[in-house]
Amino acid sequence: MEEMKIVQLDVQDVRFPTSLKSDGSDAMHTDPDYSCAYVTIKTNKNVSGYGMTFTLGRGTEIVVLACKTMSKMIVGLKPQDIFNDFASFWRKLTSESQLRWIGPEKGVTHLATAAIINALWDLWARIEEKPLWKLLVDLSPEQLVSAIDFRYITDVVTKQEALELLRSQQSAKATREAALLQKGYPAYTTQVGWLGYSDVKVRELCAKYLDLGFTAFKAKVGQDLKDDTRRCGLIREAIGYDKTLMVDANQIWEVEEAVDWMKQLAKFQPLWIEEPTSPDDVLGHARIAKELRPLGIGVATGEMCANRVIFKQMLQAGALDYCQIDSARIGGVNEILAVYLMAKKLNVPVCPHAGGVGLCEMVQHLQMWDFVSLTGTTEKRLIEYVDQQHEHFEDPAVVQKAHYMPPSKPGYSTKFKDESLRDYVYPAGREWQRMFKEGVFPAPTD
């Protein structure tokens, strides 16, 4: 029988007009159109892989072009050869001798890496006919570490240490998997606190999510202290002080400003301040964490951490109380596994960033693997949940009683419905053409 080969890599620019309703608005991103670069890896067999990286609208075309440039390193390969030595393939993709200059391992090319690598994991899970979390759980410790490039992180975790961490958990996996299938994984909601929402809408949403069983709520802050005070008060009034509140500044502050501002909001007892300053500022986050810990406020960041090297330092420096991996910014599942291993080694809980297009769908798999195969606990751990764009996926995230329920279908839950692609591919999709025609959005020039 002919061996399976990758025969084509397609990439599409898919955008949803979320700016119309201020969904997703924060201090730095005032009018996002939640979007993605969407990769389809086709084989000569009856199976394809679907992967994506999340974007905010403008600029998605640049990530799409990067995926096209990188596709030349993939088409023609046998998927099994990739999966047998995934770390080497990952290194090859991220260290291409000319292309790495325009990264390296950050920005547009690393987002493109994420989309492609995520599509390969989806393909692998579909071939194995397992949801990704189960594929990961069923890999032996040796197979799992063979997917990870340990370059630049051996001062925190070596391949051998990673193996030992994973082996030590093997015997507990079956019990944990059973518990996971029964209870799911706890979630928190960000839906109540986007900056652009009115007070009435915030109150309605608090009531709605309390009814749905949520006990942890996140609000955006950072544009105006008086407004933050009012909004945090509003949410605390609605949810009470027995529930959990987190706040998120989306990088708006200077280091000292973050400390001062959060001292003013400490009375609302937030569990964490998320992204207080530049995502690149390890030492800045460490200083903020040191100042705020005595007030009971932790520091969380990660959705814009460029790669495992920045995560490594955040963890080394004590800059993070909650490590927020993102499934679409760093270079796909392989690199995220490295971050989970470093977080385990340095004893920092991972609370994934989600909410963007496909992020909830993806991170649930990773966090469920973490529970079953690595940490065995959900203590101090929650997955972000935002109720947007799930309707476009064939296998959307399912949250019941504020818990993500383990996906059962094969893959990484990242395949779009055909009609969503028909409507929202940019700019040719049916909905975009309608909106251009009706003047809701200007049609793109050249």
Next chain:
Amino acid sequence: MEEMKIVQLDVQDVRFPTSLKSDGSDAMHTDPDYSCAYVTIKTNKNVSGYGMTFTLGRGTEIVVLACKTMSKMIVGLKPQDIFNDFASFWRKLTSESQLRWIGPEKGVTHLATAAIINALWDLWARIEEKPLWKLLVDLSPEQLVSAIDFRYITDVVTKQEALELLRSQQSAKATREAALLQKGYPAYTTQVGWLGYSDVKVRELCAKYLDLGFTAFKAKVGQDLKDDTRRCGLIREAIGYDKTLMVDANQIWEVEEAVDWMKQLAKFQPLWIEEPTSPDDVLGHARIAKELRPLGIGVATGEMCANRVIFKQMLQAGALDYCQIDSARIGGVNEILAVYLMAKKLNVPVCPHAGGVGLCEMVQHLQMWDFVSLTGTTEKRLIEYVDQQHEHFEDPAVVQKAHYMPPSKPGYSTKFKDESLRDYVYPAGREWQRMFKEGVFPAPTD
């Protein structure tokens, strides 16, 4: 009279086939084709600005597309409005609410920012009919700091502190400028030590550059310890121990590996080890610097530092003995000025990275400004010099007796000759078409 307006932004993919001769080869970049994204900003008057960001070949098309996307924020503006509040324009360009997600301030979009911002400074200098270094020197401290976005760096230097630093140097500027015009600025050469060169070629080049008056030489290391030992020995034999040797690993090592490897090379008394590990690893560089300082070896890095926030931390952490700004990676002149100010504040000498397409042409202006307006010294300071691609520029860098001589023509020295564009625009240029036809390089697909 009609005011000056920007009417067009063109961007070209320009590539030189340097991989044919191993020029520029190092441990991580084995076959670079020195290239650039080349921006031309046209006005309604008889003056244009030319700017670039350096690349290594494949992927330049992605940076070109990013420039095109960003051009929509520039066309139609009045240059004078930009220059009057340059920091605000810079912030607008780097913080565009949708586009920043695919950076922020790193990778492809920040390279594109550099190309565009550099073209604007070239335009400004041409309008003022001054070489860029002289434009910078002649700006008042108030004008100069008005070009800098201090976001995320106020914990090291505030706008007020920057003003004071600059004001304190005002009275010494005239004397320093006269000295600069007479003596130029000291250079070192990297031409002797590319990894792909034979021993015979290395010996010949050492002799040649000694004859030209050079006293400082840099060699690439990191692929093989035995080979490095042989090559460093070869160069020391040729130049003697009274001259300066630097070595450059181009990010090849793990943190501990860098320490161990350099202990083996310490006998060759290198002034610095450049890029020992990941360019993102502030804490790793700090650890390497701490281990190597007692051996008399300094740590240098910067050509791949993503932005001022990474530089800030490198300086804060004592990770750098030599700060290597790059004129084409971080967001153009404005952001580089911020790095110079932080380096001055924290007392670290700046030794610019150069050698790529246009880098020598650009960094000379910046370092000359530093000498005249900020630090007043060339002690522990050198500009890298590589004798490649200068022939393509209308106003090429001039190095005499191992000193960069101050440019006298208006602009940032970044305008290509027409015939170079005709020959090396990729893939349509005459030379590329010839090479495709003769099978020297494969023609690009799609």
